Amino acid sequence: MNRADLETMAQREVQRQQTFRCRILCCASTPCLSSGGSAVHDAIKDAIKEGGFDADFQAVATGCMGPCSRGPMITVQTSGGEDVIYEHVTPEASRQIVAHHAAASPAPVEYILPGDIPFFAKQKKVVLANSGFIDPERLEDYVARGGYTALGYALREMTPETVCREIIDSGLRGRGGAGYPTGLKWDMVRKARGDRKYVVANGDEGDPGAYMDRTLMESDPHRLLEGMAIAGYAVGADQGFLYVRGEYPIAAKRLERAIRAAERRGLLGSRVLDSNFNFRVDVRIGAGAFVCGEETALMASIMGMRGQPVPRPPYPAQSGLWEKPTLINNVETLGSIAPIIQHGAAWFAEIGTAKSKGTKIFALAGKVDTTGLIEVPMGITLREIVYDIGGGIPDGLDFKAAQTGGPSGGCIPAAHLDTPMDYESLRALGSIMGSGGLIIMDERSCMVDVAKFFMEFCMDESCGKCVPCRVGTVQMHHLLERITTGSATAQDLETLQDLCVMVKETSLCGLGQSAPNPVLSTIHYFLEEYMAHIRDHQCLAGVCTLDQAPITELALV
Amino acid sequence: MNKLRFATAWLGGCSGCHMSFLDLDEKLIDLAEKIELVYSPIADVKEFPEGVDVTLVEGAVANLDNLRLAQEIRARSRLVVSFGDCAVTGNVPSLRNKLGVDDLLTAVYHEGPGRHPTGGDAIMPRLLPKVLPLHQVIKVDAFLPGCPPDAERIWIAVSALLAGEPVVLEPSMRTFG
Amino acid sequence: MSVVTLTINDELVSAQEGETLLAVLHERGIDMPTLCHLEGLSERGGCRLCMVELEGSSRLQAACVTQVQEDMIVHTHSERLVKYRKMILELLFAERNHICAVCVMNGNCELQWEAAKIGMDHVRYEYLNPDLAMDASHERYVLDHNRCILCTRCVRVCDEIEGAHVWDVMGRGANSRVIIDLNQAWGTSQSCTSCGKCVQVCPTGALFDKGATVAEMEKQHNFLRWILDGREKNVWSYGK
Amino acid sequence: MSVKTSPPSRTRPRPAAEHPSGDPRFSLIDRTLKRFSFQQDALIEVLHTAQEAFGFLSDDLLIYVAHQLKLPLSWVYGVATFYHFFTLTPQGEHNCIVCMGTACYVKRAAEIVAALQQAYSVTAGETTRDGRLSLSTARCLGSCGLAPVLVLDGAVLPRETPESALERVRQQLMNATHNGAPQPATNGHAFEGEE
CATH class of the missing domain: 3.40.50.11540 (NADH-ubiquinone oxidoreductase 51kDa subunit)
Incomplete structure (x- = not known):
């Protein structure tokens, strides 16, 4: 094949797609499949067949459309009309949707997700431009775009x-x-x-x-x-x-x-x-x-x-x-x-900020109204992501922190909600851009426990080659465990911080070098929470058990 | 001349460090001129006194009695020294740490030879879940490793302590074991 | 080979291009603590004791895996480095059951000696006291996981010098263990040639001759030089 | 370490020796061996195939793979125990994985694990004494939008609570016929929902 053949292939596929009056794109990505996406896809195919719409309608299994917590998702493209997006689609609803587009019967409005909501409007799709619009199993679909x-x-x-x-x-x-x-x-x-x-x-x-x-x-x-x-x-x-x-x-x-x-x-x-x-x-x-x-x-x-x-x-x-x-x-x-x-x-280079160009994909998860996969221009603020794209914190609770960069990253507190999401700004806050995990936490999350969660992860995932990471993560986890169970002393917090800095500077690879980040970042922004655990035996989020005492207090009992 | 108030104590250990202390031999006479031994397993004193200048502590912290005594020592001594490997590292007594306390007592007293204590009395102090080195329980001012530290090490350390100087040992004088 | 000039602890030093920084430090008689390094074996860079500061670089580097470079400015014993080395040794002592007093290598152990040299006179971390086994199934040697620091000298000598690759490491992180063949009793290994090289290179009491008791085990590494001289230079020097 | 595998070259594969036990599942392993021309760097791929075929990696299998690839036994064992995916012990008839990724953690998946552990007297990563249920945790299944997530015998179940999880596992254990023979483990391929 040469470039001309490629061009021909693209044109042929575009023509083929134009013969359909209506293309029903069904998300066949893992999250939507998990919420029943394959049954929806089957129901649509059945409805098309039963209605005899084979020539007019095409059902396409596509990749991710974004708002995963609203799945299964489908998008309907009609010739000449605007795309219509449906959320939480059931097999029953999908029959209604086919019927609606076939005969202009009333639309099942309760399933329609307006295309102009901030979740979509604030995004900019570059890498994910095709995602949700093509059948990933067909080369022709990709070539046509x-x-x-x-x-x-x-x-x-x-x-x-x-x-x-x-x-x-x-x-x-x-x-x-x-x-x-x-x-x-x-x-x-x-x-x-x-x-x-x-x-x-x-x-x-x-x-x-x-x-x-x-x-x-x-x-x-x-x-x-x-x-x-x-x-x-x-x-x-x-x-x-x-x-x-x-x-x-x-x-x-x-x-x-x-x-x-x-x-x-x-x-x-x-x-x-x-x-x-x-x-x-x-x-x-x-x-x-x-x-x-x-x-x-x-x-x-x-x-x-x-x-x-x-x-x-x-x-x-x-x-x-x-x-x-x-x-x-x-x-x-x-x-x-x-x-x-x-x-x-x-x-x-037009997209993004001076030093961070282009777009970044984030997996937005945790305590926000709409979770899912988003692609945004670099430099968008955390606030826009949480409150506009994510739709804010559910249950009327307050935003507490956003975790970026996973076990190598850190937590960003509410005071920095207006930080632009770019490499330098995040690093300045003691976190990192990371690969794009973005977990939103509300007041029911205990930051010490969060630090312990990531440390346990790093401890399990340490390869064991270098000493600081292999043993240091175990010791750091131990110290965090003591803080969350109430058996820690003020000295332990100091030991923990010292150890964090040493492991960060001496470990062989990035895993060890960044493993202390979640601890350092939570100590930096939420020191009071650590102190409340150690000094007052109190976990404000109500997560930690705090049912033990420091060994030195045993003799006094 | 005011004599320094000096004490030695024996927690969870074999008393080997005290034996080594006695190996100071004729130096003990020099020492006796400079110190007043106010508490020691080799002196018949029941209560750990107030206002002690220097206390050498042999042994690890293995039970509640050890823990109480350690805290008493800390409260009443100006300088506390971890004396020998058991106090410094936990050493041999800490070998039991990989077993749970209950398993340990069963293994030693029920399955072991001879008569076993029936329990419920106040004879045996409660064991701590883990044997700990002294500095993980109280603040320690100097460390004198060795199993036991030989008389020369002890003399260098004690001389420094008596002179009010920090304990500085040559590398070959500070090995464990 | 060309010569490079670098500055080590404010002193100008010349070295052969391609040499590791650690080799140069050793030549200069600068005491650098090491555990996983052993001359004659490939470098691992795992114990992190030989970390040094390089001016102009924000990261610390392990001297054993860093090659000398022209105009390099090296600091080997800053306050920070000594503090970190102590902490690393403390971590090692806390990791397994290193009870020097009852160890066959007492008095000859590299771990024990490095700790004494640097002045690590107590461990601030919680002793982990893992429940680890010993393997005395081999007729001549014993493996004691309680003393192993996972330096993998045994793995490397068996692979690189003996060519048998009996040893490897299983698991990961704190659960890593050195193993023989399919994690089996040493005495049942069919690949082990019983050459004893692993025993001789082991820095601690993790590998020792059967029958040795407390403080009796001594190890010698000269054979490595002898073998390598023979292999590389066709020189067999029986001296020393 | 100085020992190295060699890069893949596209040479003609040599035929694999037939396994003496005659177990047909070995031919699946042989197919993978051939696909990779017996290259040593294919070890992980071969172990994947072996575990898919047999459910777990027995000593026999590891020896077979080591001999076929001409790798030291300890090397193969070291690799098989390094990666979470490989299991060296037989798995239970039913397999329940609780995702413990950050999103699931924030939505309290730990409580689900605790409930299941208590109800079936099994710790995560192990199989019940009667061999009926293997419980494990996973490091993020990438279904964070559906947190907390449970994977029961290959089916992904979104937005679980401790109560609903207990009920689902109970149902699954009751419904499935107890045929005694352990079914092939899913090898963590939890999303085989497609096709």
Whole structure:
């Protein structure tokens, strides 16, 4: 296939779609499936068949539409009309919906979710532009929306150097958490010497409370593959690995299928789009280890070893997989590549703030009215996310804190609700952008307990290689446990803080270096809560048991 | 010359540190000139006195009696020294920490040889859930490791304490074990 | 090989390009505590005792895995570093049951000695007192998990020098254990050649000769140099 | 560590030796071995297949995999015990996973775990004595919008409470016929709802 064939394929698919008067898009992403999405999809297909609307109506299983707590979601596209979005759809309701669009019978208004609510209006879809609109299992759907044209353009009109330049100019930064400029990383791998080079897409999304990467992989797998192929061309790699978290079997399956479909059409494999560029992609399934999100541990895992990190330098860009130069990018980062090539670096750099360009996907969860997956321009304030997009805190309670960055991040208190969400601002508050988990907490959450929750996570996920992380996390967890059970002394808080700083500075990899962040951040903003536990044996949120006393008080009894 | 009020105490340990203390031999005579021994297992004093200058504490904190005495010592001493590995680390007595207290008593007294205490009396003090080093229970001013610390170590440490100086031991003088 | 010049503790030092910082520190006689490092084995960078400050870098670096570079400015014994080293040793002592008084390696143990050298005279953290087993099923050697610090010298020597890869690490985090084959009794291993290299490189009393009692076990690492000289340089020096 | 696996090369696969036990499930493992041309770096993929086929990784299986890939036993054991997904003990007939991701935690999933642990006298990560129920917790299943989430025999159940969870597990244990033989574990592939 060449670029002209691609164009033909796109036109044919667009024409095909236009023959339908009404396209009913059913979300087949994990959250909607869990709330009964497949029954809804079946009911719609049945209703279309029974009504004899086969020629006019098309039912499409798509990726995520966003407001997961309102699922199952469906979107109805009518020729000439506006899209109509329905929430909490039941099989019964879906029959009504089909009937309504077929015969203009009354619309089941109680299921309609207005398309202009802030949840949608405040978002900006770049990476997720196709999500919810295409069938992720059909290559044609992706191509019809301009898919693979960016790859074709890069291969024909650009040199590897100009591709790297374009990514540098776009200001794109790694979406996995640290925010390293993506273009610079590419350029480093491009310049590195090696007879073979590799591209790795990091889809080992381990943060509890985050599912951006899974959604992207499930909803628009080809976009990721296209991003990988462009990256491969830019750095001179002919092999890519897609490391998918083991908990995401649907994503892995869809990606495998997408790879096969793309290879069949000559969009991956040998002589991509009739050029001299060869690029193969293999899926590797993770097996449950948070530390594998760290790039050197991830590479160990791809090579079939225990997922233990190794000290850097050398960086993967010089010596990665099998000691060859290796480019590792987060899935969301690679998802931004095709739009940048397609619309240009300047277009991308227009979105966001001075130092944080583009959009960021967040998994908004916890105590907000509407939870789900959102894509917003960098620099939007936390308040807009919580109160406009999320619809505020339910049950008339007050916002207490937002947790970003998962076990590596920190908590942002109400006083900083107007902070713009960008790399620098979040870091200044002692948190990090992280991969995009955003958990909102109300007054019923105890911040000491939250810190303990994350520390327990890090303790379980520590690989055990370096001493500060392996033993330090256990000791920090112990100290937090003492605070929440009431057996801590004021001395313990000091010991805890000391230990946090040491573990942060001496651990071998990012997991250990950031494990103390949730503790340090909660101590910083909620010291009074810690003190209330230790001094007054009181948990204001009513979470902790506090049923024990310090050992030194035993003798006094 | 005002003599320093000096004490030694024996918590959960084997008394080996006190034996080593006695190995100071003729130095004990020098020491006797500088201190007044106000409390010690080798002196017949029942109550830990007030206003003690320096107390050496041998042994780990294993039971409620140990804990009470440790707190009394802290309240009534100017300087408290962890004397020997049991006080410093928990050492051999802490080997029982991997067992629960109930399992431990059953193993030792019911399944072990000889007659076992019937319980319910006030003879055996209540065991703490875990044997602890002294500094995890009270504030400790100096540490004198060793099992036992040999007489030379003890002499260097005690000399410093008597001179009102901080205890500084050479690396080879501060090994555990 | 070219020579690089760097500054260590305010003193100008020249070193061979490609050398690790730790090697240079050792050559200069600067006392650097180490536990996982052993000359002749690959570096692991796990114990974090040899962390140093590099001017211009916000991160501390482990000297054993850092190569010397021109104009590098290194500090090896700042107050902060010494404090961290003490804390790391405290963490190790608290992790398992290191009761020096009843250990076969008492007096010869690297962990014990590093603690004494740096002045770690007590442990501020809660002793974890895990319930760990001993394996005395091998006819000549004993494995005692109570004393293991997971430095993996045994794993590396068995893999890199002996070539048998009997040892590895199972589990993760605080539940990591060194294992033999399929986590089986040492005496039942079919891959173990009973060469005893693992025993000799073990820094603590985790691996020792059967029959050794308290303070009787001594270890020697010279064989590593001897083997490597033989392999790499075809030189077999029987001296020392 | 100096031992390394080698990068994948696309050479012709060599035939796998037939497993002496004749158990047909070994052919599933062999298929994966062949797909990856017996490359050592495919260890994790092969272990995935082995666990899917057998429900858990027995010593026999680990030995077989180690021999086929020519890897040391301790290496294979070390890898199998490093990752949460792999289990070296047989799983119960029914499998209940409680998500303990942050969103579920904030919505008090810990109370669900506590209730189930108490009701079935089993700690999370273990199987009941009678082998009927395996209870475990997961580190975020990525269904945070539906928190707290429970996965019962592969079905994802959203917005559970301790009471509703107990009732659902009770129903599941009652409804399913007790056929004695342990069913293949779901291998944590909790979302096989599709297709």
